Amino acid sequence: MSTLSVNIAEFLKEYPPFNHLNSDELIEVSSNIGVLNLEKNKTLFTVNDKLHDSFYVVASGVVNLSFIVDAEETLLNKCYVGDIFGLRPFFAKNNYMMTAKAREDSVIYAIPIRVFKPFVSQNPSVLDFLLESFASNTKNSFDRENKTKLITDTVYTDHTSNEIQFFQNLSYHRTPLKIEITSTAKDVAQLMTDNLVNSAIIIQQNNPIGIVTDTDFRSKIATGRIPLSSSIEKIMSSPVVCVNESVSVAEAQLLLLKYNISHLCVTVDGSDKSDVKGVVSEHDLIVAQSNNPGVIIKEIKKALTPKDLKLVREKLTDLIQTSISKNIPLTHVYNISGEIIFAINKRAIELAILDLGSPPSRFAWLSIGSQGRKEQLLLTDQDSILVFEDVAADKYRDVKDYFIKLSKRTTAILEKVGFMTCPNGHMASNMSWCKSLSDWIKQYNSWMKTPGEQSNEISSIFFDYEIVFGENKIEDSLTETIFNNVKNNNLFFDYLGNDALRKNPPLNFFKKFNLEEEGENKGKFDIKNKGIMPLVDAARLFILSMQIKGVNNTYLRFKQLSITDPKYSEIYLSCAEAFLVLSKIRTLEGLKNDSTGQFISIEELSKSDKEKLKNALAPIRDLEELIKDRFQLTQFS
Incomplete structure (x- = not known):
């Protein structure tokens, strides 16, 4: 046994998955390792190179992993000491889809696939590590201190996650010989x-x-x-x-x-x-x-018609359905769905611009409501606003006319993709919601300083937004306006608080479901308005009141609130879990009936599902009491 092998084994045992091997196994691996000296800017492999018979660990230095998208080289990740890369030979037969280049003089350990394969198949911990890492394409979850990360060699663009590989449907030969x-x-x-x-x-x-x-x-x-x-x-x-x-x-x-x-x-x-x-x-x-998210995003970028985008949206629906059936955490599904839906919206705007010509000024297209919170899994309606930069008075009409046309074309494309138009008209194609930055600032000032005076115009979903296309500085200006207005604004929170409490309770005095009493959904339970929206409204209310910026998703809002306001962390965490349970029930209902999933037939639920639904509705009562206590609601009560 050489001193070098012992030293390499000592190094490897500090990092997953090698920390799951015993001493003899580590020595066996270390004895077969090749040591490579990679000079600064030298490549170990490049895109389309044939696969090597080894994967790699950084012993010293830094290695950059990059890929090519639309003729541009994009840095995917930096591998530091202990990081593993070049794992593609484990998972595929086709060539590398990344380039590995030394950022500085580096020492790399090359571990032969044939030597390591037996430990993958024999050691459940090693297999779990590879599966988890391959599925998530993030810093591995086994290393809570983030000492290391494992990168797969499949390309995923636009910040989408490789986790979809874990639950993605697999097409196979269905007429075998x-x-x-x-x-x-x-x-x-x-x-x-x-x-x-x-x-x-x-x-x-x-x-x-x-x-x-x-x-x-x-x-x-x-x-x-x-x-x-x-x-x-x-x-x-x-x-x-x-x-x-x-x-x-x-x-x-x-x-x-x-x-x-x-x-x-x-x-x-x-x-x-x-x-x-x-x-x-x-x-x-x-x-x-x-069919991974990166390729789906690429398909979206190349789409030339609403039909092309619709086909991609149908792929997403299949992925969502598969993920739900595999009990993949809903938070992961929201992440992937949100990224792909945003990409579809962005491409719809680009197609509209291709028809109309270049915009006359800078602007920002913001998704609002469930889409802005990245909580849209079903084909529900579209909600958006458009904000264009301030222009000279003599140009205002022409500029606004252009953006109205752009918005109408975009919303029409999205409707063809399958996103219904908003029944309340909360879309950028509505003249009221397509205007200059100054006009929008006036609008938010009015809503927040004199709430209730024009209550028919205000909708709390305008406070849930995220930019899809355009200038980030415009979005930042709106955010600054909102958070300047929340300071010491008891009147605004009185209004929002009462608005959050205005919905009928989900359960009656006898703990029975409050069902619809008339209309086409008579006898059904409105899970959206009686279950999900009270949680959404309350999370928004508390986030704004505590001046927490940059957290839009309801689940994440409650998680953040549990940290910021630890006295009531138990309530917030219960609400976070309740939101996921109710959202999953609604999604399953929508996928089953090809609907928005808003109305649930209680009679069709099993006894255990009814109990699960009731338990998820229970935290709403505690949340309502907390709102009443925290905001001392008076004027709008």
Whole structure:
């Protein structure tokens, strides 16, 4: 055992996933490691290079990971001491999709894939680390102090997350070639050729007992080891690794890695004791990687028609549905959905500009309401405002006319994509909500200094916004106006507080659901207005009153409030969890019925689901009492 191997083992044991290996395993890995000296600005691999037989750990120095988008090199991440990169050989067969370049003189440890593979398949902690890291593409969750991070080598742009790989639907071959075990190798080879497939499932009573692939024929028949006239049983691989239909991209990739195979058999229940439904191949996984968020964003950027954007939105719906069925945390789903929906909105604006020509002044398009909070999973309505910079008085009319036309074209495109127009007219295409920065500042000043005087115009969703397109400084000016007005503004919070309490309670005195008493939804429960909106309104109210900037999402608002206002942290945290539960119930309802999910048929819920819904509604009462106590509501009561 060399001193170098011992020193490398001592270094590696400080960093995941190597800290999950014992001393002997660390020495075995360290003894096979190559040490590379990478000079400043020298590359280890570049985009489209063939995959290496090793992955890498930074021993000293810094390595930049970058990729090319639209002919521009973009820095994805910086790898410091202990960081792992170049893992693509574990997960795919196609070439590198990143460039790794030394930012300064660096020492890199090259760890052979063949040496490390056994520890991935044998050690659950190592496998979990790779799965978690591959799924999230973030600093790994096993390292709470953020000593290190693991970067996959798949490109994800516009700050979208690789976590979607964990729950992304996997398309596979659904009409597999099924062969009885009594067949000969020659017959199977002919059938595979006739059907243009590279694998066949060997069955007995329709249950899979083995699999043969092109590789089996090349390595066993073509080499002369086994005669072509032999029974297929002689060359098949058995037992076959089976998965169920809900297998994700990342799960499938790691199974292929764990068992060192190239195909998986899809069965009804994921075991070899049920009917065969299809086959997953390595090629299917490579194709599936084109459906990650980065590629979806790229599709959006290239879209030229509303139809193109609609197809992308339908992909997102599929991803949301799959994620819900896999119990992926709703917070992750919101992140991905929010980024993709913002990209769709941005492209709709760009298409409108392509039609109308360049804008006459700088402007900002803001999504408001649920879209501005990044809480829109279902195809609900669109809410937006447009703010253009102040211009000379003689140009004002022409400038506003342009932006009204731009807004109308944009909202029309979004309607074709599937986002309904707002029934309350809260859209930039409405002349009232498309105006100059000075006019918007006057509007917010009026709402906040004299609330209630024009109550038909104010809607609290105007205080939930995020920029989709345009000048960030314009958005900053609005935010500054709002937070200047919240200081010592008891009248405004009196108004907002009463507005938050105005909705009918979700449960009556006898703890029964307050159902709709008339109309087409008679007998149903309005989960939006009686469950979700009270939480949304209260979170907004407290965030504004405590002057907390930059937190728009309701769940995150309650989490932040629990830190800022620890005395009532238990209430805030209960409300945060309640918001997720209610949102999930609504989303499931909407996906099931292809609706907004607003109205729930209580009779169709199971007993346990009814209890879950009631429990999620319970914190609303505590929240209402806290509002009454905190704001001493009087004038608008």
